[in-house]
Amino acid sequence: MAIRELTIALALDPFDVQINFDLAQAYDAQQQYASAAGFYLRAAEFGYKTHPLITYTSLLRMAICWTHQGDRNKTVHNNIMQAIAYLPNRPEAYFLLSRINERNKMYQDCYTFAEMGLLYATHTFHQPLPGYVDYNGAYCLMFEKAVAGWWLGKKEESKSLFQHLLDNHKMSPEYVTGCLNNLKLY
Numbered sequence: 696m697a698i699r700e701l702t703i704a705l706a707l708d709p710f711d712v713q714i715n716f717d718l719a720q721a722y723d724a725q726q727q728y729a730s731a732a733g734f735y736l737r738a739a740e741f742g743y744k745t746h747p748l749i750t751y752t753s754l755l756r757m758a759i760c761w762t763h764q765g766d767r768n769k770t771v772h773n774n775i776m777q778a779i780a781y782l783p784n785r786p787e788a789y790f791l792l793s794r795i796n797e798r799n800k801m802y803q804d805c806y807t808f809a810e811m812g813l814l815y816a817t818h819t820f821h822q823p824l825p826g827y828v829d830y831n832g833a834y835c836l837m838f839e840k841a842v843a844g845w846w847l848g849k850k851e852e853s854k855s856l857f858q859h860l861l862d863n864h865k866m867s868p869e870y871v872t873g874c875l876n877n878l879k880l881y
């Protein structure tokens with residue numbers, strides 16, 4: 696449904712979790728991140744007791760929306776930490792937190808959260824989320840661990856992880872390129 700139809704549906708049932716989530720995604724798709732974040736917040740609040748996957752996804756999508764806005768690091772961090780507190784056994788929030796720490800050159804935190812996420816990514820089956828949160832699988836966490844490891848002086852582990860990723864995982868093109876570029880450093 697388009698934004699207009701979703702808005703009309705929401706006016707008829709303002710507390711409907713799915714409609715709030717769908718409207719958030721519609722705004723998100725149009726890069727209207729402030730509006731999207733507001734409806735993700737409503738979906739998370741209204742779905743807290745009844746829709747755990749929508750609530751979790753909404754918290755992570757809000758973080759991604761605020762990342763696009765720029766200069767909202769505390770808000771982004773807070774949304775991700777809320778998602779971890781809400782569903783601590785899922786890997787996606789750990790990945791986003793690891794990636795943020797890597798981008799902010801906080802390599803020990805990046806490494807630690809990647810390692811924590813890998814515990815849940817590799818030992819537990821997870822239902823797919825109702826929205827994309829930049830997480831494509833355990834290889835994303837392994838990549839972050841490898842990048843951080845290089846900066847932490849764990850060069851052999853890092854090199855081994857990058858090679859393992861290339862040899863054993865079907866990855867999106869940007870991760871393949873990232874592995875190859877990082878391996879050129881050795």
